[in-house]
Amino acid sequence: MTIRVAVTGAAGRMGSTVCQAVQEADGLELVARLDAGDTISTETLGGADVAVDFTVPTVTEANVHALIDAGVDVVVGTTGWNEESYGRVREHLARPEAAGRSVLIAPNFALSAVLSMRFAALAAPYFESVEVIELHHPNKVDAPSGTAVATAQGIAAARAAAGVAPSPDATESDPLGARGGVVDGVHVHAVRLRGLTAHEEVVLGNPGEQLTLRTDSFDRSSFMPGVVLAVREIGSREGLTIGLGPLINL
Numbered sequence: 001m002t003i004r005v006a007v008t009g010a011a012g013r014m015g016s017t018v019c020q021a022v023q024e025a026d027g028l029e030l031v032a033r034l035d036a037g038d039t040i041s042t043e044t045l046g047g048a049d050v051a052v053d054f055t056v057p058t059v060t061e062a063n064v065h066a067l068i069d070a071g072v073d074v075v076v077g078t079t080g081w082n083e084e085s086y087g088r089v090r091e092h093l094a095r096p097e098a099a100g101r102s103v104l105i106a107p108n109f110a111l112s113a114v115l116s117m118r119f120a121a122l123a124a125p126y127f128e129s130v131e132v133i134e135l136h137h138p139n140k141v142d143a144p145s146g147t148a149v150a151t152a153q154g155i156a157a158a159r160a161a162a163g164v165a166p167s168p169d170a171t172e173s174d175p176l177g178a179r180g181g182v183v184d185g186v187h188v189h190a191v192r193l194r195g196l197t198a199h200e201e202v203v204l205g206n207p208g209e210q211l212t213l214r215t216d217s218f219d220r221s222s223f224m225p226g227v228v229l230a231v232r233e234i235g236s237r238e239g240l241t242i243g244l245g246p247l248i249n250l
């Protein structure tokens with residue numbers, strides 16, 4: 001059976017790459033390309049079964065609610081989500097009129113990044129210190145990256161479950177914010193550099209040793225197998241799924 005796919009943010013870097021990947025994938029058909037200024041409705045979605053949203057953090061939540069109302073399942077790669085916005089989607093999906101609808105929201109669809117997040121959570125309880133450094137192209141509008149936030153949250157949860165103390169840090173003065181942002185107690189640093197695409201390092205330290213986990217998306221093609229998998233699988237899932245991990249037994 002063919003899965004009909006609409007893309008919101010279709011003119012963007014990710015959206016246009018997704019359109020091409022959908023057109024090249026067996027069993028998928030691209031039926032609508034929407035971007036800023038286009039209304040989301042049953043008509044404009046062109047009979048889609050699934051919509052893929054790669055827009056901007058300020059609009060993605062509204063798009064997801066509109067897409068659920070328009071009767072499609074939704075795969076979301078846009079960043080900017082948090083527990084409150086996840087909660088509103090869960091509440092929407094629980095309404096009778098949304099019965100059977102599913103949403104998957106993943107901060108990163110690249111296998112290397114998904115595995116790196118998992119490895120970081122596994123390693124985090126075994127080290128005194130851990131910090132996250134994300135590095136991206138300078139056109140990115142949000143910092144830190146959604147991946148870095150999710151990585152830090154996973155690290156913090158693993159350390160809390162294991163009863164590990166906070167990373168040691170004697171800093172008393174930091175007028176410029178040079179120690180970066182802090183997500184659930186984990187320091188996160190953002191680099192924006194022309195020439196980069198999407199990269200992340202998790203550095204973990206003990207006396208006399210360091211573990212570095214690094215993931216590099218050199219090209220947006222790295223995200224496409226995960227997006228296509230999510231499009232294929234979303235119809236057989238219920239409610240809200242967060243991350244690609246559950247689809248690949250991670």
Ligand SMILES: NC(=O)C1=CN([C@@H]2O[C@H](COP(=O)(O)OP(=O)(O)OC[C@H]3O[C@@H](n4cnc5c(N)ncnc54)[C@H](O)[C@@H]3O)[C@@H](O)[C@H]2O)C=CC1
Nearest residue numbers: 009011012013014035036055059077078079106107108109
């Ligand atoms: N989950 C993942 O694996 C990945 C996630 N991302 C995230 O995807 C998002 C998009 O990234 P890029 O494609 O690089 O950005 P981009 O700026 O190239 O594309 C965003 C597109 O959304 C459009 N847009 C803005 N408002 C809209 C609206 N109301 N309705 C429909 N379209 C609208 C813009 O016109 C633009 O074409 C970002 O949040 C980024 O962090 C990026 C790469 C991988």
Ligand SMILES: O=C(O)C1=N[C@H](C(=O)O)C[C@H](O)C1
Nearest residue numbers: 079107108140145146147198
């Ligand atoms: O904006 C990007 O480019 C990316 N955004 C996502 C994020 O913020 O984590 C995923 C990937 O890092 C690329």
